[in-house]
Amino acid sequence: MIRSVLAITDIRPAYTALLAGRYDLHRFDLIKDAEAFLNETGDKITAVVTSARFGLSVELMDRLPNLEVITSFGVGHDLIDLEACRARGIRVSTTPDILTDDVADTAIMLMHAALRNLVKGDDWARSGKWSANGPMALTRSVRGKKLGIVGLGRIGQAIASRAEPSGLEIGYFGRNPKPVDYQFFDDLVELARWADILMLSCPGGAATQGIINADVLSALGADGFVINIARGSVVDEPALIDALQNNVIAGAGLDVFYNEPHMDRAFAALDNVVLYPHHASGTVETRDAMAQLVVDNLNAWDERAELITPVA
Numbered sequence: 001m002i003r004s005v006l007a008i009t010d011i012r013p014a015y016t017a018l019l020a021g022r023y024d025l026h027r028f029d030l031i032k033d034a035e036a037f038l039n040e041t042g043d044k045i046t047a048v049v050t051s052a053r054f055g056l057s058v059e060l061m062d063r064l065p066n067l068e069v070i071t072s073f074g075v076g077h078d079l080i081d082l083e084a085c086r087a088r089g090i091r092v093s094t095t096p097d098i099l100t101d102d103v104a105d106t107a108i109m110l111m112h113a114a115l116r117n118l119v120k121g122d123d124w125a126r127s128g129k130w131s132a133n134g135p136m137a138l139t140r141s142v143r144g145k146k147l148g149i150v151g152l153g154r155i156g157q158a159i160a161s162r163a164e165p166s167g168l169e170i171g172y173f174g175r176n177p178k179p180v181d182y183q184f185f186d187d188l189v190e191l192a193r194w195a196d197i198l199m200l201s202c203p204g205g206a207a208t209q210g211i212i213n214a215d216v217l218s219a220l221g222a223d224g225f226v227i228n229i230a231r232g233s234v235v236d237e238p239a240l241i242d243a244l245q246n247n248v249i250a251g252a253g254l255d256v257f258y259n260e261p262h263m264d265r266a267f268a269a270l271d272n273v274v275l276y277p278h279h280a281s282g283t284v285e286t287r288d289a290m291a292q293l294v295v296d297n298l299n300a301w302d303e304r305a306e307l308i309t310p311v312a
């Protein structure tokens with residue numbers, strides 16, 4: 001049974017209010033003296049509510065000796081040390097599946113926006129360049145391109161199922177081949193050499209840190225595009241900026257960055273990249289469903305020591 005809950009962030013006001021109505025809820029982001037709070041209340045906290053963006057540091061976890069459960073808003077858990085949780089018997093849940101469609105839609109949106117130069121086209125019409133200068137430069141067709149997906153999981157497969165009817169050929173890289181008809185590559189450089197568009201949908205964390213490096217980008221080539229809805233950490237960001245500045249690749253569509261929300265300003269100066277502020281799941285419908293699942297996981301733990309969507 002849950003005693004006090006520590007919320008690292010507000011998941012959604014109405015759902016944080018639900019938690020406050022049922023539990024003794026402490027908002028860590030609103031606490032002025034964290035040290036005093038942890039000294040006085042740390043041992044009463046049995047549950048933490050957090051998000052993929054904030055995770056839970058091992059240092060803070062160590063200050064919560066009776067912590068039983070962490071329920072996180074989002075699907076990435078690269079900012080929660082699952083091994084440390086397992087070692088202490090702390091259970092962890094995320095909010096998978098319900099955000100898959102919106103994230104896959106965003107990936108497809110960024111792909112079209114990058115190849116068809118949507119942002120430049122909007123500016124061309126809006127700013128009067130169209131009437132002053134005539135038609136803007138031609139763009140690239142999506143149909144007939146090869147889409148190389150890095151991480152063919154729930155989101156990667158949802159992207160593939162949307163891309164196929166648009167006439168893209170699918171290949172993928174991952175730890176293991178899947179029971180699908182798409183071409184499997186066990187080498188990332190080979191996938192990049194084959195692909196016109198590299199779509200990143202794998203987890204972040206140590207295993208994927210910087211795997212999209214200068215070698216992969218140069219294998220993708222001057223007509224190639226990178227679309228990233230995974231994590232900024234998956235990309236060697238200086239190498240990507242260099243590749244975009246020097247036309248090593250043609251362009252990119254990016255929802256995620258290494259240092260969020262303080263994105264490297266070099267991206268803002270580039271006209272061959274479409275930027276989105278880590279908002280792939282940022283719809284009212286999906287964020288409400290995610291917040292409800294956080295609440296449901298916490299209540300399931302409180303009522304029957306179970307989690308609905310555990311990852312540890």
Ligand code: NAP
Nearest residue numbers: 076151152153154155174175176202203204207229230280
């Ligand atoms: P998932 O179902 O667990 O899929 C992850 C896929 O990545 C699996 O196919 C997995 O392969 C593969 N993978 C794991 N480790 C890998 C590695 N070291 N190298 C290459 N591939 C690897 O997760 P999901 O629900 O699709 O979510 C994927 C990721 O998307 C999340 O972890 C998160 O970082 C990101 N995401 C971003 C947003 C956003 O707002 N931009 C929202 C949600 C999620 P195996 O099956 O072989 O293990």
